[in-house]
Amino acid sequence: MPFPNLRESDVVWTTTLWKTIDLREQFNQFIYFPIDNPDPSGKKSLACTLWDAVAAGEITVYEDDQLTVPIDNEIFVKQYTKPDTILLEIGYDDDDNEEYQTIIRPHEFDGAEIEQFSLREAWFIGREETRMNSRRLALAPLRQSYHKFANTEEEIYLGRLPLFWVPMQNPRVRLLLARHTAYLDENNMVGQPSWDWIFINQHYNAFVTKESNIYDRTVRDYLVGEDAVLEAEWIEEKVFEMENDMWDY
Numbered sequence: 001m002p003f004p005n006l007r008e009s010d011v012v013w014t015t016t017l018w019k020t021i022d023l024r025e026q027f028n029q030f031i032y033f034p035i036d037n038p039d040p041s042g043k044k045s046l047a048c049t050l051w052d053a054v055a056a057g058e059i060t061v062y063e064d065d066q067l068t069v070p071i072d073n074e075i076f077v078k079q080y081t082k083p084d085t086i087l088l089e090i091g092y093d094d095d096d097n098e099e100y101q102t103i104i105r106p107h108e109f110d111g112a113e114i115e116q117f118s119l120r121e122a123w124f125i126g127r128e129e130t131r132m133n134s135r136r137l138a139l140a141p142l143r144q145s146y147h148k149f150a151n152t153e154e155e156i157y158l159g160r161l162p163l164f165w166v167p168m169q170n171p172r173v174r175l176l177l178a179r180h181t182a183y184l185d186e187n188n189m190v191g192q193p194s195w196d197w198i199f200i201n202q203h204y205n206a207f208v209t210k211e212s213n214i215y216d217r218t219v220r221d222y223l224v225g226e227d228a229v230l231e232a233e234w235i236e237e238k239v240f241e242m243e244n245d246m247w248d249y
Helices: 028-032 045-053 073-080 171-179 193-201 226-246
Strands: 009-021 084-092 098-105 118-128 132-148 155-162 207-211
Touching: 009 226, 045 073, 045 118, 045 132, 045 171, 073 098, 084 132, 132 226, 171 193, 207 226
Parallel strands: none
Antiparallel strands: 009 118, 009 207, 084 098, 118 132, 132 155
């Protein structure tokens, strides 16, 4: 279902929020499972659904959350699935020297590695409806990333970084999400919604990590621990109360 047309001149207030959807939360686990791609019954997780679409060239993805730098799907998939070369110690020769064997290990996409998603969304109040609305703009699967130093086995942990950014307002992406089913209730397979329905209705738990600001900083850039959690909650509450404040007399 297409969204209503919105003119920029009709927007009287807007802000952008970045959120993280943690798939380790019980409420969000329907997004994470099944981890097989696909499982014997044909089900797919959200991560596998997006990856298969990228590998097939069905959708365009981007390097950044502003969706300005497109990724060449074929090159990206080829680099991501590039096999790893491993030296395996197999024993000693007659001169008591260590012997090694080179093993090529294939590297395939594993949906189980995607435990979080990053989401950028716009919240706005339009002149016509004078109520709060929101749109999902970009979505990124987050994967634990490491930097390996050349000629050594040493590596450093870089954190959970975006694999790619999906333009959620793109018609081809919305069609993809509308075609695939999200299995909310495994005990009743009738009337299961699509992924498009999930994001339109925000049927997931997420926490705020950033609000648009002139310093372009995230919450954890200036607060840590419990203070960061309270700040994220305050940002979300402030957005929800904006609509009520407009009608306060």
